[in-house]
Amino acid sequence: MADTSTYHDPRHARRPGTLVDLAVRLRRDEATGWDELTRRDREIGRVLGLTEKPRDLRGKATAVTAWLSRVEPAVDLGRPALAKVGAAAVLLGLLLGYGSAVGLFYYDGSSPVNVVSLLAVYVGLQAVTLVLFVVAAWPAPGSEWLRGLSSGRLAAWVVRWLPAETREAVGSVLGFGASSGSPSGAVYHRVRKWQVLAWSQSLALWFNVAAVAGALSLIVFSDLGFGWSTTLDVDASQMHALTSALAWPFGWWVLDAVPPLALVESTQAFRAEGFELPAEAAESARWWPFVVGCMVCYGVVPRLATLGVARWNLGRATRRAVAGTPGVERVLERMISAVVRTSAGGAEAAAVSSEASGLVRPASGSPAAVVCWARADGPGEALRAGGKRTLDEDRAVIEAVSQAGGTVQVRVRAWEPPVLEVLDFLRDLRGALGVGPAVEVLPVGEGDVGVWRRRVASLGDRETVVVSERGEAEVGGDYDDENENDKAGGGDG
Amino acid sequence: MGDARFAVVGHPNKGKSSIVATLAADAGVAVAPEPGTTTRSRAFPMRVDGRTLYTLIDTPGFQRARRAYAWLQAHDEGVERRPDVARKFIAAHEATDAFPDEVELLRPLMDRDHPAGVLYVVDGSVPYGPEYEAEMQVLRWTGRPSLALINPIGAADHTGAWRTALGQYFKIVRVFDAVDAAFAKRLELLRAFGQLDEAWRGPLDEAVAELEADRGRRRREAAAELASLVVGSLTLSVTRKLGPSEDPKALQPELLERFKGELRRKERRARDRVESVYDHRGVERHEAEASALDEDLFSEETWLAFGLTRKQLLLAGAGGGAAAGGALDVAAGGTSLLMGATIGAVIGGAAAWWGSGRLAEFKVLSTPLGDARLGGKLLRCGPTKNPNFPFVLLGRARLHHAVVAGRTHATRGALVVPGAGGGLPPLGDERRKGLARAFRAAGKASGDAEAAASAEAMLTDLIDTTLAEDTAGPT
Numbered sequence: 011m012a013d014t015s016t017y018h019d020p021r022h023a024r025r026p027g028t029l030v031d032l033a034v035r036l037r038r039d040e041a042t043g044w045d046e047l048t049r050r051d052r053e054i055g056r057v058l059g060l061t062e063k064p065r066d067l068r069g070k071a072t073a074v075t076a077w078l079s080r081v082e083p084a085v086d087l088g089r090p091a092l093a094k095v096g097a098a099a100v101l102l103g104l105l106l107g108y109g110s111a112v113g114l115f116y117y118d119g120s121s122p123v124n125v126v127s128l129l130a131v132y133v134g135l136q137a138v139t140l141v142l143f144v145v146a147a148w149p150a151p152g153s154e155w156l157r158g159l160s161s162g163r164l165a166a167w168v169v170r171w172l173p174a175e176t177r178e179a180v181g182s183v184l185g186f187g188a189s190s191g192s193p194s195g196a197v198y199h200r201v202r203k204w205q206v207l208a209w210s211q212s213l214a215l216w217f218n219v220a221a222v223a224g225a226l227s228l229i230v231f232s233d234l235g236f237g238w239s240t241t242l243d244v245d246a247s248q249m250h251a252l253t254s255a256l257a258w259p260f261g262w263w264v265l266d267a268v269p270p271l272a273l274v275e276s277t278q279a280f281r282a283e284g285f286e287l288p289a290e291a292a293e294s295a296r297w298w299p300f301v302v303g304c305m306v307c308y309g310v311v312p313r314l315a316t317l318g319v320a321r322w323n324l325g326r327a328t329r330r331a332v333a334g335t336p337g338v339e340r341v342l343e344r345m346i347s348a349v350v351r352t353s354a355g356g357a358e359a360a361a362v363s364s365e366a367s368g369l370v371r372p373a374s375g376s377p378a379a380v381v382c383w384a385r386a387d388g389p390g391e392a393l394r395a396g397g398k399r400t401l402d403e404d405r406a407v408i409e410a411v412s413q414a415g416g417t418v419q420v421r422v423r424a425w426e427p428p429v430l431e432v433l434d435f436l437r438d439l440r441g442a443l444g445v446g447p448a449v450e451v452l453p454v455g456e457g458d459v460g461v462w463r464r465r466v467a468s469l470g471d472r473e474t475v476v477v478s479e480r481g482e483a484e485v486g487g488d489y490d491d492e493n494e495n496d497k498a499g500g501g502d503g
Numbered sequence: 504m505g506d507a508r509f510a511v512v513g514h515p516n517k518g519k520s521s522i523v524a525t526l527a528a529d530a531g532v533a534v535a536p537e538p539g540t541t542t543r544s545r546a547f548p549m550r551v552d553g554r555t556l557y558t559l560i561d562t563p564g565f566q567r568a569r570r571a572y573a574w575l576q577a578h579d580e581g582v583e584r585r586p587d588v589a590r591k592f593i594a595a596h597e598a599t600d601a602f603p604d605e606v607e608l609l610r611p612l613m614d615r616d617h618p619a620g621v622l623y624v625v626d627g628s629v630p631y632g633p634e635y636e637a638e639m640q641v642l643r644w645t646g647r648p649s650l651a652l653i654n655p656i657g658a659a660d661h662t663g664a665w666r667t668a669l670g671q672y673f674k675i676v677r678v679f680d681a682v683d684a685a686f687a688k689r690l691e692l693l694r695a696f697g698q699l700d701e702a703w704r705g706p707l708d709e710a711v712a713e714l715e716a717d718r719g720r721r722r723r724e725a726a727a728e729l730a731s732l733v734v735g736s737l738t739l740s741v742t743r744k745l746g747p748s749e750d751p752k753a754l755q756p757e758l759l760e761r762f763k764g765e766l767r768r769k770e771r772r773a774r775d776r777v778e779s780v781y782d783h784r785g786v787e788r789h790e791a792e793a794s795a796l797d798e799d800l801f802s803e804e805t806w807l808a809f810g811l812t813r814k815q816l817l818l819a820g821a822g823g824g825a826a827a828g829g830a831l832d833v834a835a836g837g838t839s840l841l842m843g844a845t846i847g848a849v850i851g852g853a854a855a856w857w858g859s860g861r862l863a864e865f866k867v868l869s870t871p872l873g874d875a876r877l878g879g880k881l882l883r884c885g886p887t888k889n890p891n892f893p894f895v896l897l898g899r900a901r902l903h904h905a906v907v908a909g910r911t912h913a914t915r916g917a918l919v920v921p922g923a924g925g926g927l928p929p930l931g932d933e934r935r936k937g938l939a940r941a942f943r944a945a946g947k948a949s950g951d952a953e954a955a956a957s958a959e960a961m962l963t964d965l966i967d968t969t970l971a972e973d974t975a976g977p978t
Contacts, residue, residue, distance in 0.1 A: 040772070044724060044780045052552065183952075198952045334956045336734075339963075340727050343720065350717035352549045352559075353529035353782070384634045398633035401573055425629045427516040427538030430566035430604075461538065 022079070023071035023332050024325030026183070026205055029198065030088025032078055034179045036337040038085070048344050054080045055345025063342045070333035074341055088183075091176045092205075095165045099209045103216030110217070111224025115234060122237030122279055122294060125253075128301050132221060133256060133308045139214060143316050147207055147323070165209055183331075198331040204324035211317040218309030222302060229298050236297035237279040246275040253300060260303045267303040269296070370463060373452050373477040378416025381407055383432060386421040386454050395435060404435060412442035419450045419477075424457025428465035440471055449474040507557035507703035508619035509696055510544070510611045512642065514635060515564030517626040518654035521681035521913035523547060523561040526689055528782055530912040532561065544607050549710050556710040557696070557703070560619055562608035568637040571605045575644050586646040589613055605641070612645045620699045621649035623669075627678060628657030631664045639672040648699035650675040652692075656682075675699070681913045686718060686974075722908070722974065725777045726967035727959075729900045732773035733893050733966075734959045736766050737942060738949040740885035745867065751882050755865050758884040762863055770896065774903055781907050787917040863887045886949045893942040894935075897966070901927055905973045927973050937965050 022028055039047060054077050064070045078085070114131060117123050169180050184205055185197035228234060238249060250271045254261070261268040277294045332338070382388035384397035395407040411418050418439065422432060439449055453462050453476065463476040511519045515538035524532035527547035547559040565571075571592065578588050590613050596602045597610075611619040621642050625635065642649060651673040653665050662678055669676045679692055690711045697707035741761045743754060778786055863885040905927060906918050930938070941962045948954035 040776070043784050044721075044776075045782060045784075056552075197950065200953065331953060334953055336731060336956045336959045337727075339960070340724060343723070347720055348552045348713060348716075350549075350551050350713050352527040352547060352714075353531065354527065354545055354547045355531075384632055396569075396634060398636055401569060423632065426632060426634075427514070427564075429515055429538060429564070431569060431634075434567070434570075465538070 021325075023068075023075040023329045025089065026201055026324060026328050027087075027089030027092050028075050028078065029201060029328050029331050029335070030091065030176075030179045030183050031085045032074065032332060032335055032338075033182050034085045034087055034175065035078055035081060036335070036341075037179075039337075048347070048349050050081065051077065051341055051344035052347065052349045058345070060342075060345050063339075063346055067330055067333040070338060070342060071329040073345070074332060074335075074338045077341055077345060087173075087176045087179055091169075091172050091180055094172070095168045096209060096212060098168045099165070099213040100216045103213040104220040106213075107217035107220025107222075108224040111221045111228065115225055115228045117228075117232065117234045119235070122235040122239075122277070124279075125236055125238040125277075125297055125301060126240045129256070129304065132218070132301075132305045136214075136218070136308050136312065140312055140316065143207065143211065146203075147319070165206065198327070200327035201324065201331050204320055204327050208317065208320035208324050211313055211320050215310065215313035215317050218305060218313055222305045222310060225298075225302055225305060229302070234295060234298070236294045236301070237277040238274070239279040246271065246278055249278070250274040256304055256308075257300055260307050264299060264303055266296070267299040269300050273297070370459060370476055370478045371450075373419065373450055373479055374417050374448070377419035377450065378414035378447070379411040380419045380421060381411060383420055383422045383435070384426070386423045388421045388454075392421070396432065405438070408435075408439050408442045411439070415447070417448045417450060418443065419452055421452045421454050422462070424453030424455045424459060424462065426457070428462050433465065433469060436466065436469060436471075436474055440469075440474060445473075447473070450477040451475065452477050452479065506555070506617040507696070507700070507706050508560060508611065508614075508617050509557065509622050509699075510560040510562050510608065510619040511622045511624060512562050512608050512612075512638075513564060513624035514626075514638060515566065517564070517624050518656050518681050518913075519564065519624045520561055521656075522622070522624055522652060522654060522679065523559050524913040525681045525684055525911040526692070527559055528912050530783065530786075532912070538564065542604075542607075544611055549714075551710075551713045556706040556713070557693075558619075560611045562611070563604040565608070565638045565641070566604045567602055568605070568634070568641055571602055572637040572640050574602075575641065585644040586613065589641075589644045589646075609641075609645065612642075612647050618645075618647055620696070620703070621645065621647050622696075623649060623651045623673065624654055625651065625665055625669065626657070627653035627655035627662040627665050628659045630661050631668045635668070639669075643672065649673050650677065650695065650699055652676075653678045654681050682911055684911055685909065690714060721780050722970050723963070723967050724780045725904055725908070726970055727963045728773050728776045728780070729897065729904070729966050729970075730959045730962035732769055732900060733896055733942070733962055734945040734948065734955050735769055736887070736896055737893060737945040738886050738955055739765055739769070740863075740883050740949065741765060742868070742881045742883045745880040745882050751865065751867050754882055755884070758865070758882060759863065762884040766896075770899070773900065777900075777904055778907050781910070782912070783907055783910060786910075862889050862892060886946060888946060890939065890942070893945075894938070897938070897969075898927075901969065901973055904970055908970075908974045930969070934965065934969060938962075941965055 057080065058073070058076050060073055064073050110131060114127055115123050169177055172180065183198055184202045250269070253269050253274065257268040273293065273296055277297065380388050380392040381395050382392045383395055393407045393410060395404045420436065420439070422428070436449060436451065443449065449471075451462060451466050451474065453459050459476065459478065466474060466476050511523050513519050520532050520541055523545075524530065527549075529547060532545075533541065541561055541563045543563070545561045547561065548555045549557050549559070574592055574595075575585070575588055578591060579585070580588060589609060592602075593606050593609055593613060597606050612621060623639065623642060625631075649672075651669040653662050653669070653676065655662065655678065666676055675695060675698060677692065677695060679688065684692075693707055693711050693714075697704035739762070741758060743758050743761075745751060745754070775784075778784055866883045868881040868883055903918075910918065941958060944961060945955065945958035948958050
């Protein structure tokens with residue numbers, strides 16, 4: 011198995027932001043050619059020292075996360091986006107927690123701070139939400155509706171304020187903020203579930219932390235009087251039993267945290283007495299270690315644990331999703347596969363083409379001499395040049411036809427290209443004939459007469475022309491005697 | 504390791520550049536009917552992770568072969584000195600206009616450090632001509648190992664005459680159609696290059712192995728693209744908000760068109776990707792008349808060409824259902840007397856039978872967070888449950904893949920696709936059942952990225968095997 015521990019911190023593969031960035035990266039790669047992708051990913055694979063594809067989830071997730079961090083330009087949308095949602099959860103928790111403390115610990119001397127209310131919010135409510143967390147976290151189907159109630163769902167409102175690409179990426183992974191008509195409706199349910207729970211537990215934790223901080227600040231900087239009051243039929247001994255039970259987890263080491271029966275009895279406030287405390291305010295203040303102990307024990311500590319559980323599971327689900335994301339196997343394959351290239355790279359410069367155009371004239375019926383170039387068919391009396399013959403033999407042919415005194419027909423094989431050797435022959439022939447006699451080049455057989463016409467025209471000799479036995483119009487433009495020489499581009503030899 | 508280099512030389516317009524384009528898989532090579540299209544030598548190194556295993560060199564054609572040969576003869580210093588004379592020819596003319604093409608084509612052959620072997624190219628569809636003899640004589644003077652390639656550009660066949668003529672100058676003569684050469688043929692030719700020089704055999708064998716592996720990776724990549732297309736299409740749905748007074752039925756045609764449009768877009772994107780994988784990026788997809796790819800994804804002709812018959816669907820559905828039911832039997836330790844498989848087969852077959860008629864279903868959804876003014880309702884079209892649809896989609900994709908994978912880089916013009924069916928090997932019963940299972944898994948993955956990923960992985964394996972069989976034949 012490939013050792014992936016050396017090239018990247020495996021913790022990155024557990025971060026949901028990585029999953030979002032991976033989705034963005036793979037989507038952007040769709041617009042990149044395979045050639046470029048293979049080159050890029052192979053290079054990264056070599057830098058990372060990856061020689062074979064990891065087989066396990068952890069290895070795959072770590073390798074692809076390392077790859078993600080090295081692809082340029084870097085994608086870093088997921089982490090900041092999710093951090094914003096997380097920060098919003100923390101902020102909301104702090105605000106609610108501190109607000110609850112200010113409200114529940116409110117004391118103006120007219121009535122004591124009711125311990126029952128404090129226990130209801132900081133113990134009772136916490137217990138209920140903890141149970142809900144356990145049910146929501148349970149893998150059994152049917153708990154989705156409960157997650158729908160989670161405070162983490164508020165994330166959807168935060169996601170709406172993110173930039174479009176980030177919002178879409180978060181939506182494609184977690185389903186938040188995705189438009190209802192989006193074809194990419196698939197989301198990572200496990201990651202989504204644990205992300206929502208992690209945010210909700212983060213909110214709850216900071217709610218409790220802020221509540222404790224608020225309570226302590228009020229206890230330290232103001233003079234609070236505690237009492238307890240309830241409409242229910244609860245007497246002091248029952249209340250004492252409850253508080254003793256609640257204080258059990260922390261009472262053995264914070265001795266003052268267990269309210270004595272006398273304190274419970276003396277701080278019971280009755281409606282009939284206008285909620286006035288029978289005890290002195292100083293006496294009633296002895297409730298605070300119990301209250302704060304409960305807030306820490308049943309608020310902060312469980313939330314630390316549930317947040318830890320949610321985050322751990324979130325990490326696991328994320329790593330699993332990262333390794334299983336469609337396209338990851340292909341990335342890993344590209345990282346370990348040799349880049350095979352056979353091309354030269356870049357397109358070859360377009361060749362210069364001669365541009366002469368026009369009509370092909372019919373061959374004259376009775377040329378003064380006929381020369382067959384390189385085995386081209388011709389009448390028996392025709393002279394032979396080119397092909398296997400030597401250059402001296404060609405010169406002898408030119409010498410012979412120059413004496414004929416009239417049109418010279420040069421028959422060539424139409425399927426062969428007009429190479430410079432033929433053009434040299436025609437040029438030499440014109441030199442020997444002088445101005446006047448026409449030289450007709452007659453391509454024989456099937457072939458591209460247009461190419462012959464253009465190349466012969468490139469000689470710039472108006473009396474040396476390509477003819478056909480029947481005289482056919484050439485597709486490609488009108489023949490213009492006046493402009494022919496201007497149009498004749500240089501051959502590309 | 505010997506630096507294997509091969510100069511592709513010959514008469515102008517005999518397909519040198521086409522051979523280079525095909526062997527180098529480089530569509531950037533200028534291929535044109537005008538002689539002298541190639542004016543400069545151009546190297547096409549075959550590299551594996553930057554390490555060159557061999558180099559093909561495209562050269563200009565001979566333009567004044569007889570004249571060059573005459574020059575060599577005039578400067579002959581004896582047979583053993585002929586390569587030196589060839590070098591002198593280059594030195595004497597590289598600054599003149601007398602032999603620009605001959606100098607350019609001879610230079611790689613006479614390189615002192617890494618002289619190239621000769622790949623002499625002729626057109627086997629035109630008659631042999633004596634003017635070629637001067638070219639072959641000039642090449643002989645270089646003293647380089649050589650091989651002749653008969654590249655039949657046109658329909659006529661003159662390869663017999665060419666074989667006889669070339670056999671007098673070259674030890675190895677091969678026929679190689681640059682435009683229609685199957686991938687296996689290209690590898691076979693590369694192996695033949697190794698026969699030119701013992702030192703080149705190793706790198707060329709390695710090159711062939713690397714090219715085969717690379718081909719397999721490209722096919723796998725294409726299979727992954729097609730798997731992604733199928734899963735994406737089977738999980739696709741489109742929605743539209745419903746106003747309180749709007750009739751869902753009246754809005755169905757519009758939504759169905761949007762649904763089809765999305766599917767078409769996905770198919771087009773997948774085709775682009777497959778072409779990119781085979782380095783045919785940007786090639787024009789000329790949707791020729793009567794072409795199987797020209798037909799719309801949803802046309803009757805397409806469904807007739809690529810879809811399964813109801814009987815095939817029934818069998819594939821029953822097979823998939825039986826497999827799912829069989830899993831229950833295994834879980835029951837045989838106490839179910841194979842009832843799971845039987846019932847699964849019946850249900851799967853029935854679902855395939857009844858579901859084969861329509862493309863997508865419509866559903867009105869309530870949205871808890873919906874806009875109250877709009878009544879909080881959504882009209883949804885899809886995902887498709889039609890068991891035939893993924894077979895149609897895959898059939899078209901297979902045909903397109905076969906055409907792209909079989910297309911050489913010497914081919915110019917649009918993709919030309921054979922008629923419906925395209926001569927692809929039919930899917931066997933087992934493959935059909937496997938695909939039906941994977942399609943069902945994909946269909947159930949709607950909205951669940953992890954399930955979709957799992958279905959995609961399953962489909963990639965099946966499609967890869969199918970594509971391998973598709974391209975193992977004449978392409």
